[in-house]
Amino acid sequence: MSAASVQIQQVLSSIETLSTEDQEYIVSLVRKRLAESKREKIKRRAEEAVANYESGNVTSGSVDDLFN
Numbered sequence: 001m002s003a004a005s006v007q008i009q010q011v012l013s014s015i016e017t018l019s020t021e022d023q024e025y026i027v028s029l030v031r032k033r034l035a036e037s038k039r040e041k042i043k044r045r046a047e048e049a050v051a052n053y054e055s056g057n058v059t060s061g062s063v064d065d066l067f068n
Contacts, residue, residue, distance in 0.1 A: 001009075015023055052058055 015026060018026070
């Protein structure tokens with residue numbers, strides 16, 4: 001078992017000792033943090049795309065152009 005797997009098991013074991021309400025709160029909190037992380041990745045990718053466009057590092061064409 002990897003070190004990460006052991007850590008996850010330790011965290012899960014700790015969470016299991018909490019009340020149902022606290023466990024639900026943790027689930028909610030983790031979901032919100034994951035959503036925020038995904039939004040940040042999308043934002044960075046959009047900023048990268050805009051920078052590429054502004055610097056002229058993009059081309060346009062048809063699908064056929066892409067595969068030729």
